Amino acid sequence: MVPFRITCREAQELLSLQRDTSLGPLRRLRLRTHLWMCHGCREVMRHFEILSRAARRLGS
């Protein structure tokens, strides 16, 4: 499904974007499909989550 294929660079942009706004159905599907195939981007998703939780702990 060529239109659904995105690169790791694009996936990483969406992984950040989804933390700040809603992606909408098409981009969400593209990202989900990419993550299903890509171990590295799943790891980056976890890293972004840890960054966010760590930042909340500063000063606590």
Place this chain on the structure above:
Amino acid sequence: MPNESLAGEVAALRPMLLRLARLQLRNEGWAEDAVSETLVAALEGLAGFHGHSRIQTWVVGILKHKILDQFRRSGREVALDAEDCAALPDEGEDLFLPDGHRVHRPASWGNPEETLRQAQFLEVLQACVDQLPAAQGRLFLLREWMEMETPEICKELGLTPTNCFVLLHRARSRLRECLELRWEGGARAAS
């Protein structure tokens, strides 16, 4: 009369508050002002502190309000920095190959609960935020530390949503690279 030992505890928080304020505001004078206002407000409000939370958590909560006041007073300057930063090309481009694959394979950061309990992780994170361009660092902390909603941040800084999203993405991407390099549990830290 406010409890004197509690007042001492508040005063002792000053270095920690100053570090957080510098990190978020990226301006020495603004940070000093925000911390001074925080300490005054905390000492005046001590009678209202009932010990339901830790004193430090309570004072950091006050600091966040004072930081936001400071951003509002300095809005123009902060907005110009952010616009400049968004207009620059992304120096993090070399993290990817021309075909969109990463140069370095991301490694596991272990169990998040355990990673987050490590003081060293938070230390390195602060050092990494400090190395970001000022606008990216401010934006990241407004979003993730102050936990503001993105539209609210864009409005405060006078940025278009697109520029906001781009700067947040650059900040996160650089921070994870920085942690991979400098945190002991990161993939490429010197062993």
